[in-house]
Amino acid sequence: MNSFLIVLKRDLKLAFRRWSELANPLLFFMIVTALFPLALSPTADELRTIGTGILWIAALLSSLLSLDSLFRADADDGSLEQLILSPAPLGIVVLAKVTAHWIASGVPLVGLVPVVALSFYLPVDALTVLVAALVLATPTISILVALGAALTVSLKSGGSVIGLLILPLCSPLLIFGTRATDLAVHGEATAGPLYLLASLAVLAVSLGPVAIGAALKVGME
Amino acid sequence: MQQPVPVLEARNIDIWRGGRCLIRGLSFSVGGGQLALVVGPNGAGKTSLLRVLAGLAPYGSGQVLWNGIAVPRLAPEQRADFVYRGHLDGLKKELTVEENLSFSAALRGQAAVFDSLLTTLNLNDVADRETRFLSAGQRRRVGLAALKLANARLWLLDEPMTNLDAAGRALVTGWVDEHLRGGGIAVVATHQPEELARPGTTLVEL
Amino acid sequence: MKLPRWFHLLGSSPYVYRLAGRLSPWLGAVGCGLIAVGVFWGLVIAPPDYLQGDASRIIYIHPQTAYVGMQAYVVLAIAAAIGFIWRLKLAHAVAVSAAPIGASFTLCALVTGSIWGAPTWGTFWEWTDPRIMFELLLLFLFLGYMALRAAFEDRDKADRVSAILGVVGVVNVPIIHYSVLWWNTLHQGPTIMKFDEPSMTTDMLIPFLLTMFGFMVFFYWLLLKRLRAEIVDREQGTRWLRELVTEGSQ
Numbered sequence: 171m172n173s174f175l176i177v178l179k180r181d182l183k184l185a186f187r188r189w190s191e192l193a194n195p196l197l198f199f200m201i202v203t204a205l206f207p208l209a210l211s212p213t214a215d216e217l218r219t220i221g222t223g224i225l226w227i228a229a230l231l232s233s234l235l236s237l238d239s240l241f242r243a244d245a246d247d248g249s250l251e252q253l254i255l256s257p258a259p260l261g262i263v264v265l266a267k268v269t270a271h272w273i274a275s276g277v278p279l280v281g282l283v284p285v286v287a288l289s290f291y292l293p294v295d296a297l298t299v300l301v302a303a304l305v306l307a308t309p310t311i312s313i314l315v316a317l318g319a320a321l322t323v324s325l326k327s328g329g330s331v332i333g334l335l336i337l338p339l340c341s342p343l344l345i346f347g348t349r350a351t352d353l354a355v356h357g358e359a360t361a362g363p364l365y366l367l368a369s370l371a372v373l374a375v376s377l378g379p380v381a382i383g384a385a386l387k388v389g390m391e
Numbered sequence: 392m393q394q395p396v397p398v399l400e401a402r403n404i405d406i407w408r409g410g411r412c413l414i415r416g417l418s419f420s421v422g423g424g425q426l427a428l429v430v431g432p433n434g435a436g437k438t439s440l441l442r443v444l445a446g447l448a449p450y451g452s453g454q455v456l457w458n459g460i461a462v463p464r465l466a467p468e469q470r471a472d473f474v475y476r477g478h479l480d481g482l483k484k485e486l487t488v489e490e491n492l493s494f495s496a497a498l499r500g501q502a503a504v505f506d507s508l509l510t511t512l513n514l515n516d517v518a519d520r521e522t523r524f525l526s527a528g529q530r531r532r533v534g535l536a537a538l539k540l541a542n543a544r545l546w547l548l549d550e551p552m553t554n555l556d557a558a559g560r561a562l563v564t565g566w567v568d569e570h571l572r573g574g575g576i577a578v579v580a581t582h583q584p585e586e587l588a589r590p591g592t593t594l595v596e597l
Numbered sequence: 598m599k600l601p602r603w604f605h606l607l608g609s610s611p612y613v614y615r616l617a618g619r620l621s622p623w624l625g626a627v628g629c630g631l632i633a634v635g636v637f638w639g640l641v642i643a644p645p646d647y648l649q650g651d652a653s654r655i656i657y658i659h660p661q662t663a664y665v666g667m668q669a670y671v672v673l674a675i676a677a678a679i680g681f682i683w684r685l686k687l688a689h690a691v692a693v694s695a696a697p698i699g700a701s702f703t704l705c706a707l708v709t710g711s712i713w714g715a716p717t718w719g720t721f722w723e724w725t726d727p728r729i730m731f732e733l734l735l736l737f738l739f740l741g742y743m744a745l746r747a748a749f750e751d752r753d754k755a756d757r758v759s760a761i762l763g764v765v766g767v768v769n770v771p772i773i774h775y776s777v778l779w780w781n782t783l784h785q786g787p788t789i790m791k792f793d794e795p796s797m798t799t800d801m802l803i804p805f806l807l808t809m810f811g812f813m814v815f816f817y818w819l820l821l822k823r824l825r826a827e828i829v830d831r832e833q834g835t836r837w838l839r840e841l842v843t844e845g846s847q
Contacts, residue, residue: 248479342776
């Protein structure tokens with residue numbers, strides 16, 4: 171537990187010192203969501219219908235942008251090696267890093283999305299569910315993104331292949347997340363997909379660090 | 392109860408890199424208070440060997456044993472015995488010297504007491520500066536501080552003298568001596584074995 | 598635990614190479630034979646479905662390719678896991694060989710699925726159909742695996758990193774399958790389960806099973822052939838291979 175907090179503190183410190191890196195994915199999210207109405211010229215009703223999907227896809231894509239900051243810098247300056255060699259269990263270290271990533275990137279996103287959702291004419295009552303769904307989905311996204319980063323950590327430029335790896339794995343999140351939001355927009359019960367998102371999050375957070383740690387060790391060989 | 396003498400043993404190991412077998416059938420052993428120097432031309436596999444000993448890289452065949460346990464099978468807590476300093480400094484450039492050292496010590500469960508260390512290493516002036524503003528030599532010395540703070544029995548050092556001036560190199564030599572006298576083990580890859588060699592040193596030539 | 602001798606033998610490249618060579622022709626004959634018989638039976642002899650007419654005859658090819666595609670991914674994941682845990686290069690070779698074959702089968706499933714869908718949907722592609730979506734995502738999983746491998750220069754690293762991806766993927770396959778299915782049940786309208794297999798009489802069941810088994814055996818035949826090629830590639834410069842080549846050219 172101790173090592174978890176130590177690594178978490180360090181990574182949060184680093185994240186906020188590189189705050190411009192934090193801002194980029196959020197700006198990307200704003201730009202992508204702005205492009206859709208430009209391209210589609212939807213009416214208010216249409217926008218309300220497709221808005222959910224646009225929000226979730228934009229959120230997913232912008233999460234991919236924050237990939238590199240997870241492990242690449244550590245690999246390049248040798249601190250990843252030291253983390254692997256330290257007496258702290260690698261799974262805990264990984265969990266701490268992913269948590270820091272989630273706090274620094276996922277949480278701001280959760281704050282930003284409802285604002286954009288309002289601009290898409292989504293009813294205010296649906297926003298609580300949207301936030302809940304995002305809070306449940308973003309940890310899984312962070313884990314999957316971390317996995318992609320770990321698998322490609324030793325490559326010079328992992329960027330292009332990572333999307334191909336991670337996005338198919340994110341499809342259940344997309345399905346359940348948009349479904350929960352849509353149900354909320356129509357005022358129906360949303361427990362089902364929210365529970366499913368929660369169970370995916372539990373699965374990801376418990377098993378993910380093992381796979382991520384293994385990938386990091388192989389990458390550093 | 393007397394602590395058993397630590398021993399690092401390589402038995403008949405093969406080391407591969409990039410699909411080629413660099414080292415075949417290497418065996419040696421170093422115990423408490425002993426030094427092993429790894430020498431050889433560039434590309435011979437000194438770094439690869441050290442990484443294998445640290446457990447970062449796998450070996451092709453044979454075994455690397457720390458106190459009788461195969462290195463890949465060591466429990467996380469048992470890794471506290473090792474410290475590995477490679478070519479990279481392992482410092483986060485956005486953190487200050489003090490923050491880097493505190494983190495390094497805390498992660499290894501050691502006390503983050505380094506004021507006197509900073510003085511010895513001539514780093515007092517830059518202690519609160521982010522390490523990206525330091526020179527290569529200064530970063531090297533911060534790495535040395537981290538080495539001391541790790542309080543480990545086995546030192547695996549890959550060309551520790553790089554980027555250090557004469558004073559720095561003398562310091563390293565002194566610390567290695569002190570470490571060995573205290574019963575620790577050191578395996579050092581170096582281009583200048585004369586600086587560190589002493590009677591009883593195992594020479595591993597690649 | 599003392600492992601049986603055959604376990605060690607299965608880790609030896611020359612042994613597996615020769616074994617694969619001996620098994621191959623049999624698998625090929627059985628596989629192609631079963632497919633030929635099954636397809637002929639299904640396309641010509643078996644009765645057309647009373648609902649879907651002749652279009653339903655795709656049932657002798659489409660579900661088989663889909664099933665074999667999924668099986669290929671499972672084979673890939675198991676082989677990759679074995680290779681990763683026990684450091685068996687040969688297991689990695691199996692995983693590498695299974696990937697393109699599995700991808701091709703999945704592609705066939707998509708194509709035959711479209712062919713089936715065309716008369717039913719009116720178009721050759723229906724985005725809201727769960728099986729098409731699942732097959733598409735499975736195809737991406739295969740392609741992702743192959744793309745990740747291709748990005749690494751060091752073959753060992755490529756093996757081990759893609760093994761992790763393979764195992765993570767196989768855990769995700771049931772999740773994706775379930776979620777896509779669930780997603781589809783939400784959509785009312787003409788897209789619901791147009792793929793309901795017509796209830797099968799024995800006339801149809803026999804060719805169905807023949808082709809199912811045939812395609813499976815066919816897959817393993819292709820797998821062994823590819824595995825042999827992969828072994829030769831990995832074992833370049835070894836003595837047993839050189840001897841094999843020289844004695845073959847005599």
